[in-house]
Each structure stands twice: as C-alpha cells, then as structure tokens.
Amino acid sequence: MIELLRRVAGEDPGRAAIVTHEHTIGYAELLACAERAAREIRGQGVTRFAVVDHEAAPVVALLAAAAATGAQVCLYPPAEPAEIAELLQRFDHGLVVTPRDDIHAPRRVRPEEWLDGDLDPVEDPAHPTARPHMVLTTGTTGAPRGVLHDWTRLLRSTGRIAPEPGHRWLLAYGLHQFAGLQILLHVFASGATLVAPAPRRPREGLRAIRELGVTHASATPTFWRFLLAEMRADGGPVPRLQQITLGGEAIPGPLLEDLRRTFPDARISQVYAASEFGSTGSMRDGRSGLSAEVLDAADDADVAMKIVDGELWVRSRTGMLGYYGEPPIEPDAWRPTGDLVELQGDRILFLGRSSEIINVGGVKVHPLLIEERVAAVDGVDVARVYGRANPMTGQIVALEVVPAPGADTAAIESAIRSACADLPSAARPRNIRFVETVDLAGSKIVRRSR
Numbered sequence: 001m002i003e004l005l006r007r008v009a010g011e012d013p014g015r016a017a018i019v020t021h022e023h024t025i026g027y028a029e030l031l032a033c034a035e036r037a038a039r040e041i042r043g044q045g046v047t048r049f050a051v052v053d054h055e056a057a058p059v060v061a062l063l064a065a066a067a068a069t070g071a072q073v074c075l076y077p078p079a080e081p082a083e084i085a086e087l088l089q090r091f092d093h094g095l096v097v098t099p100r101d102d103i104h105a106p107r108r109v110r111p112e113e114w115l116d117g118d119l120d121p122v123e124d125p126a127h128p129t130a131r132p133h134m135v136l137t138t139g140t141t142g143a144p145r146g147v148l149h150d151w152t153r154l155l156r157s158t159g160r161i162a163p164e165p166g167h168r169w170l171l172a173y174g175l176h177q178f179a180g181l182q183i184l185l186h187v188f189a190s191g192a193t194l195v196a197p198a199p200r201r202p203r204e205g206l207r208a209i210r211e212l213g214v215t216h217a218s219a220t221p222t223f224w225r226f227l228l229a230e231m232r233a234d235g236g237p238v239p240r241l242q243q244i245t246l247g248g249e250a251i252p253g254p255l256l257e258d259l260r261r262t263f264p265d266a267r268i269s270q271v272y273a274a275s276e277f278g279s280t281g282s283m284r285d286g287r288s289g290l291s292a293e294v295l296d297a298a299d300d301a302d303v304a305m306k307i308v309d310g311e312l313w314v315r316s317r318t319g320m321l322g323y324y325g326e327p328p329i330e331p332d333a334w335r336p337t338g339d340l341v342e343l344q345g346d347r348i349l350f351l352g353r354s355s356e357i358i359n360v361g362g363v364k365v366h367p368l369l370i371e372e373r374v375a376a377v378d379g380v381d382v383a384r385v386y387g388r389a390n391p392m393t394g395q396i397v398a399l400e401v402v403p404a405p406g407a408d409t410a411a412i413e414s415a416i417r418s419a420c421a422d423l424p425s426a427a428r429p430r431n432i433r434f435v436e437t438v439d440l441a442g443s444k445i446v447r448r449s450r
Contacts, residue, residue, distance in 0.1 A: 001067035001151055002038070003127075004158070004188035005031040015165060016193045018057050019212055025057045033058070037065035037114040048072040048132075050091070050105075052084060052098040056196035058111040059175050060184065062097060063133075065114070067151045070128030074136065074146065075176035078199075087136070091146050091324055134324060135178050135275050138441045146324030147178070147275040154181070156302065156318045157279070158189035167192035167242075168212070172205050172219035173443065178275040179248055183218055192216075200443070202226035209239045218245035218271070221255055222382065223443045228258060229381035233405050240265055245282070247271035249444050250339075250350035252372045253288045260286070274337060277319035280305065289341075289349040311354065312339045340366070356447040358387035358395050360426035365397055367447045370420065370427060374399060377415045379407035384438040386447050388431060399429035400438050409434045 005027060008015060013028035040046075048071060053059050059075060066073035076087055081102045088096060094106040097114065131151035136144040169187050171194055173180035187194045197208040206227050208214060219227070224246060231238065244259055244266045251270055259268055268286055273279035280303045283290060290305075297304040304315045315334045322329045329335075340351040352368040359365075367385035374383035381402045388398035401416070403409055413432055420428050439446040 001155070001185070001188075002031070002034055002064040004155075004185070005034060005064055008188065008191045011191070012165070015191065017188070018060065018194045018196055019168070020056070020196055020198070021208070021212070023057075030057065030061055031064075033061035033115045034064035034068070036117045037062055038068045040114040040117075041065055041069045041071050046071050046095065048074075048093070049095040049097055049109075050074050050076055050088060050093040052076045052078070052096060052100060052103055053111060054078050054174075054198050055099075055111075056171060056175065056194065056198075058115055060194075061115055062111070063175075063184075066133070067131050068127065070131050072132040072134055074134040075174075076136065077144075077174060077176050087144070091134075135181065136176060137275050138177060138444060145326075148321045148324060149319075150321060153318050153321075154185065154278070158185055161186060161189040164190040164192050166215070168195050168215045169193070170205055170209060170214045170217040170219070171196040172200055172202075172217065172223050173248075174200060178278075179218070179220075179273065182271075182273060182279055203230050206230050206239075209241070210237065214239070215241065216243040216245070217241060218247065220248040220443045221246050221251050222249060222440065222445050224255060224259060225375070225382050228262060229402070229404065231262070232381075238262060243267050243269065245269045245271055247273055250352060250368050251288055252368075252375065254372060254376050256286060256288060274314075275320070276335065277303070277314040277316035277337070279303075279318075280314065280316075287347065289347045292343060292346045292348055294348070306334070307341060307343060307348070308336070310340055310342070310351075312337045312341045312348070353447070356386075358385075358397055360387075360395055360397065361393035363424070363426035365427045367397075370397065370399070370423070370429065371445075373419050373423075374401065374416050374429075377412060377419055379404050379412045379415070382438055382445075384445050384447065385429070393426075396430040397427060398431040398433075400433050400435045402437060403434055 009027040009031045014026045016024050017027045017030045018025050051059060051062055076084060084103055088105055096103060096105040097109045097111055099110055133149045133151055135147045169183060169192055195208050195212045195214050197204040202223055241263050244263060269282040269284045271282045294305045302317045306313050313334050313336050317332050321331050338354050340354055342349050342351055352366045356367050357364050370385045371383045374380055381404050384400040386398055387395040390396045403412055
C-alpha cells in the first residue's frame with residue numbers, strides 16, 4: 001500500500017491524491033503523514049489496532065502506515081457507540097484510533113497524535129514479511145465477520161493497472177468496505193485522484209461529481225438508483241462521466257439501460273467481488289451478469305469460478321486467509337459465494353443471495369426478480385422486497401417502495417399489483433409500504449427476512 005504512495009510522490013509530489021470540498025492533499029503530503037504514523041506504530045510496538053473515522057485522508061495514511069509496519073489495522077463502520085463497543089470487544093481491539101469522543105476503549109488515540117509531527121520523518125522502506133489487514137463484511141446477511149487479508153495478496157493485481165493521472169474517481173463506498181479498499185488501490189496504482197465526499201451518500205456523491213471534476217465513479221446498483229432519483233428530483237445538469245462501475249449487488253438490466261440513457265458518453269462496467277475472495281475482474285459489454293467464459297479459467301488463474309447446485313463458487317489466489325477467531329482455512333480453496341445463479345446461454349445471471357430467499361409455504365421466492373419488476377414501474381425510485389413472518393405460510397412477500405417526489409402512491413400501488421399479477425401466487429407482494437428510504441448496509445439493500 002505505502003509503496004504505491006511512494007512511487008507517485010517520487011514522480012509528481014504535488015499531484016492531488018485526495019480531494020474533498022474542504023481541502024486537497026497531495027501525494028507527497030499524504031506519504032509524509034503515513035511515514036509519521038509508521039514511525040509511531042514502530043516506536044510504540046503496536047501490532048494491531050482499529051480505526052473509526054470518516055475522513056479519507058487520515059484513514060488512508062493509517063492504512064499505508066500499517067502496511068509499512070506489519071501492524072494489522074481494521075477500519076470500522078461509522079456506527080453508533082454501542083455498536084462500535086460491541087465490535088471492539090468481539091474483535092479484541094484494545095487500541096482504537098478515532099477523533100470521536102463517544103468511542104471508549106482501553107486505549108484511544110486521536111489521528112493527529114500519529115499523523116502530525118516532524119515534517120521530515122526518517123523513511124524506512126523495508127517491508128515486513130507478513131503484512132496483515134482485516135476487513136469487516138458489510139453485515140447485509142448477518143453480523144459482520146472479520147476477513148483476514150495480506151497486503152501482498154491484495155496488491156497482486158495492481159501491477160496490471162495502467163497510469164491514469166488525469167482520472168478522478170468518486171469514493172462512494174466506505175473505506176471500511178472491501179469495495180472501498182479496491183477503489184483505493186486502483187486509484188493509487190494508477191496515480192489518479194480520489195474524490196471523497198462525506199458522508200458517502202448519493203446526494204453528496206452527485207454534488208461531488210458535479211463540482212469536483214469526477215470522471216470515474218464506482219458504486220452499488222442501489223447507490224446509482226438513488227443518485228438517478230436525486231438527479232430527476234433536482235433537475236440539475238447531467239454530469240459528463242467517462243466511466244461508470246457497478247458492483248456489490250446483482251445488477252438489473254433496466255438499471256443498466258437507465259444509466260446508458262443518462263450518461264451516453266460513459267463506459268459502463270460491472271465488477272464481481274467480495275470481502276472473502278477479492279475482485280474477479282470486470283465485464284464491459286453492457287449486459288447483465290457474467291460471461292460464461294469465466295467458467296473456463298486456467299488452473300493457474302488468479303481467480304476461477306464454477307457453479308455447484310445453482311450457487312457460484314470461487315477459488316481466488318488474491319482472496320482472504322481466513323476469518324478472525326475461526327479455524328484456519330486453505331486460502332486458495334474453492335468456496336461458495338452465497339450467490340444463486342442461473343446459466344442462460346453464454347451468460348451467468350444472478351438470482352440473489354441464498355440468505356435472502358423467502359419461503360412462502362414451502363415455495364422458494366427470489367426477491368431480486370420481483371424488485372426488478374417493481375423498479376420498472378413509473379414513479380418508483382427504489383424498491384426493496386423481503387420476507388415478512390406470517391402464521392399461515394411462514395412468510396409472505398413484503399415490499400417497500402421509495403416513490404418519486406410528488407408521485408401518486410395509490411396509482412403506483414395499482415401499477416405494481418398489475419406488474420406482478422402474472423407472477424406465481426407465492427411471489428406476489430402481499431404487503432406494500434411507501435417509505436422515504438430503505439434499509440441499507442454499505443450502500444446495499446438489506447433483504448434479510450424480518
């Protein structure tokens with residue numbers, strides 16, 4: 001991680017590394033902060049710590065410092081104090097670096113205590129043999145787990161990234177998410193600039209795209225749905241993006257069409273990745289799902305895939321080393337992803353997560369297929385389908401809808417029922433609620449049954 005900063009800082013010290021509405025920090029300045037923090041970590045004998053901070057610059061500097069010293073760092077989500085306390089206890093973090101006064105731990109350090117200091121710290125470019133890193137899963141399918149990585153494996157694919165110093169990438173993910181980490185590595189490997197609004201919501205993301213010169217943006221399908229809704233609501237100018245990337249969730253075809261119409265000059269890519277197995281690459285043909293060619297990877301490929309009983313399995317040589325507090329695993333072994341898929345011709349189509357299936361009287365219902373129908377109804381900005389407990393059938397299909405501003409909800413409900421009328425009885429929404437927003441975790445819809 002820190003070697004990426006050193007390379008760009010050596011080539012162009014003043015190049016912008018991170019930009020927000022409040023400030024810009026160059027590569028050389030960011031590297032100096034990371035080197036100072038590395039000196040403190042070494043001097044204090046720190047071997048592992050947690051970070052709770054939403055500001056990108058100090059977080060990135062701490063990540064780079066940890067990678068340089070071999071200390072294991074874990075970034076936490078911007079959660080309430082009680083949730084942070086539970087995570088600190090579960091993952092045995094006695095040291096937390098945070099600017100927040102409501103976070104309590106056996107030892108708390110403010111970021112400036114490590115990042116500020118002498119302007120010319122002694123640089124130690126030597127890297128330890130093991131450079132551990134821990135990423136928490138988003139918790140969309142249960143309690144977050146600590147996924148163990150090593151920076152050497154994470155950096156394995158960055159050597160193939162071409163220099164693109166003029167690109168400005170929007171950070172729409174939290175840096176505590178694996179997707180945010182992937183964007184970070186891509187940006188610094190290409191010598192580009194990270195545009196990091198806070199909070200990382202669609203409204204702030206749209207403002208950053210318009211005002212801070214964003215050329216490339218990567219986000220979840222849910223984030224893009226909300227961003228498009230914000231654009232329709234405010235009537236402001238349509239930004240000219242060069243690249244749109246989607247990942248983290250199954251990507252419906254109608255959303256791809258909407259993005260193509262809205263951003264006709266942008267190239268659209270889909271990324272399939274996860275905290276456990278890393279990134280598998282990207283699809284740039286504008287079609288939903290993955291090409292079936294991914295099933296034909298050579299034995300020595302970094303990433304290989306197969307379908308087992310309708311579920312996608314992955315073997316990754318850039319993926320995790322195991323889970324924190326759980327028995328060791330074989331790092332490069334085949335493992336199930338939890339994603340249910342269907343092979344249709346030359347395409348692998350995603351049906352949703354196995355944990356999201358709704359069991360209606362013994363009939364298995366996939367929420368994603370229903371959401372796609374509902375999202376296509378005029379006046380629907382975002383839809384969320386989930387299972388709701390029912391004494392007769394065990395569960396029923398429930399639906400939450402975020403309507404467009406000023407839309408007639410009665411007309412929308414009627415149109416939704418018409419759009420779903422030809423679905424099997426078990427798959428038709430029995431309960432429809434109109435809401436201002438839906439449950440999200442890491443900018444992804446939470447479809448866990450209630």
